[in-house]
Amino acid sequence: MAEANVVFQMFKSLSDKEKETFLRLLGMPTELTEIIDSTDTEEFLAKHRFPNQEVCCVHCGLLDACKCGHTKSGHQRFRCKGCGKTFTYASRTIFNGAKKELDMYFQYIHCMMRGMTIRDSAKECHITKNNSFYLRHKILDALQEMQDKVRLDGIVEADETYFPISFKGNHSKSKTFVMPREAHKRGERAKKRGISKEKVCVACAVNRSGKSIANISNLGRPSVASISAVLGGRISPDSVLCTDKMNSYVPFAEHEGINVIQLKSNKRVDGMFNIQHINNYHSQLKKFMRIFNGVSTKYLPNYLAWNNLRNYAEGDKDFKESIWCKHNAEAVYDDSKWTYYQRPAIPLPLVA
């Protein structure tokens, strides 16, 4: 990994032209630095969603679509020869029906990369606070797919952290939401001390190259099954898992066939096997979440993905911004504003 880091640092010091040459030598796409130069949404999607001008059906995936007139708003329409459905370059992406200029999206992603609040991003991008909220979650929903593909190898450290349950944002718009408990006054702590069912457990794992996985696993202390629901199949079997105390990560690792090193909590640093990185990850995550001043549990998975892809991903901020933009062009997105209200107040994974 050290060598890779040296190469990466050297890559960062190259000029744009040299970067392009280097990527071409590796046989990699060279357009990463050009992504943010696109100004037209249709052109941007055509280029990144359908590279090599091969338009495949966004409904069934068949590579046999023909041009079929234009929509009312003047966008190129296609018809699939297989399923017969029509679509545009933007169908089933976050750009579907978008009225704003592409620049605004890029600017919004730039705000997110800087960890800005909904209000500040709205101001910067000249949109309403409501639109800022939806845009943030649309972008993060699309990025979830990228986060779900993260796999960890090498020395991996795992431990859970807890967040108080928050039902913020569930009340006014939903006809079906019933408050499951008495509301806490602002700033009031959960009544039960320690780890109770009033807290959501977030299972986390991080490796030495700085990649991470985190998601809600359950309420209260986690079981092996709830940890598996988040981390199962995502840690390479030839990695070494470091974890502290007698907790559910030990039987989890055994079940997954991963070597596990258990560290006594009073002996935190033990040569190369330690849990410093996961402890740092937890404090960094809490610090990031404090910016947003109490996040609704409903949207916690999106914030976890945001933190991971912003702070625990390879590359500098410009590079990550390009990757985010490109991924937003590729990711399938079928939700609408209204489906946000239908989301469960506590998004727990399905536990086997």
Ligand SMILES: [Zn+2]
């Ligand atoms: Zn089709």
